[in-house]
Amino acid sequence: MTLDYEIGNPNEPKGHALIYFRDGANPEKVGASYVVILPVIVEISKYIPPFLAGQVEQLGSSDMSSFAFPPAPEIVPSEQWLRQTAESRSDDLLFGGTVNFGDVTSLMEIVAAVSAEYAAQFDVMTDKQRRVIDAGTPVENLNEPEPVDDVNDVMYSMMSEPDLLTELTTLMGRLQYESSGGDAAGARETAAKIRSIGKHMPENRRIDSLVSAAMDGTNDSAKRTQLYLDRVYAMYREDYARVQVIEQEIDELTLG
Secondary structure (H helix, E strand, C coil): CCCEEEECCCCCCCCCCEEEEEECCCEEEEEEEEEEEEEEEEEHHHHHHHEEEEEHHHCCCCCEEEEEEEEEEEEECHHHHHHHHHHHCCCEEEEEEEEEECHHHHHHHHHHHHHHHHHHHHHHHHHHHHHHHHHHHCHHHHHCCCCCCCCCHHHHHHCCCCCCCHHHHHHHHHHHHHHHHHCCHHHHHHHHHHHHHHHCCCCHHHHHHHHHHHHHHCCCCCHHHHHHHHHHHHCCCCHHHHHHHHHHHHHHHHCC
C-alpha cells in the first residue's frame, strides 16, 4: 500500500508516527493512533507467565519490534492539533484515509496494515543504510531518489483484495480532500490510481461509481461516497443484506 505522508519523508521514516483518519459520516471528526518502531527487539515470551506462553506462540511470533496504540483511532481535537503535535514531537504524520468510525474491527485492521507498511519502509531504509555504509558509500548519498516507473497497475495486480481495500480506503480519503480543496490535478491522479485498483477487483464493487460520488461536488457527495465505500466492504464480506440496505440509501439520496 502507499502511505500518505503529510509530515515527513517516505525515504526517511523517523520510526515514530501519528496516523490519522477522517470519519466518512462527518469529515470534521478526526481520530488518530500512534505507531512506534522499537530500536530494540523485545522477546515477549520472557515476560509472559508460563501458562500463557502457548497462546503467545499461536500469534505467530514471540518478538515485537513495532506496535500501534491505540489499536483503533481515538478521537482527537482537530487536524490542526495533530499537525502541531507532530511538529512539536518531530513525528511523522500519516493520513490513513476516510473510514467508518463505527466499525472498530475494520479500523483495527486498517491501523495494523498502515503500521506494518510504515515498519516495512523503516526496515528498508535502515537496511539500505547498512548496506551502503558497509560498501563505503558517503552517507550524504543515501537518500538520492531511485528511478521509479509508474507501476501502480502491476503492483495492484499482485495484491490481495484485503490489501486492495486498505489501499482504496487511503486513496479515497485523499481524493475527497483534493476534490473539496480544488486540487484538480491531484484529484485526477488519485482517481486514476483508484480506477487502477478497480481493474483488479470484481466489477460488482462499482469502483467507478465510488470515484464519481467523491468528485461530483454535490452537497451529499461525502455521504454517498461513504455509502459506496461501505458497499465495497459489504460485497467483499458477502453481506448481501447490508448491500441491499446501502443501495436503498444511495437511491434515496440520488432521487431525493
